[in-house]
Amino acid sequence: MRKFGYILVGGVAVMVLLSNLAPMLALGISLLILYFAYKGFMNTDSSFNKVLLAVIGVIALFASVSNIPAIFGFVAVYVLFVVWKNWNKKVEKEEDPFTNFEKEWNELKGN
Template sequence: MKKFGYLLLGGVAVIVLLSNLAPMVALAISLLIMYFAYKGFIKTTSTFNKVVLAIIGVIALFASASNLPAILGFVALYVLYVIYKNWKKPAKTKLVEDDDPFTNFEKEWNDLKGNY
């Protein structure tokens, strides 16, 4: 049943990821343009270049803000990663000896006596 839940959640995550793929690429490109505009703004000494790079940076900032729903695509990508990592994990089971009160008593008694 756990695998079915993972499969269902993975299917939904794939659909969300594919529907947000184009905004994710546009967000990455606009953030890259904004980064290079900022780096150029810091390095230049010319006032004209600073104004041009500031305008480019503001336009890239607005483009990034318009692609903010692409974060859902990154969340879906992370969900797919977590599902992939947990797919082969065995289910946690209790050990039979932990249920036995006498075994636990013997362990505690040996710890109190100093017999390890």
């Protein structure tokens, strides 16, 4: 039954990931453009280049903000990782509290 739940959660995560793949790619590209615009803005001395890079940076910032729903795709990647990691993990059965008590009592008595 646990594997069925993992398959169900993993399937939903794959669907969310595939539906958010394009916004994730657009977010990455816009953040990359924003990073290079910032680095160029900080390194240039020309006023024209500063204005040009500031305009490019603001446009890239707005493009990045418009792709914020891509975060659902990153959450889906994390969920897939957790499902993959826990796929073959053994579930420990809870012991009877009375047998556990007897075991602890015997250890305390030194038997």
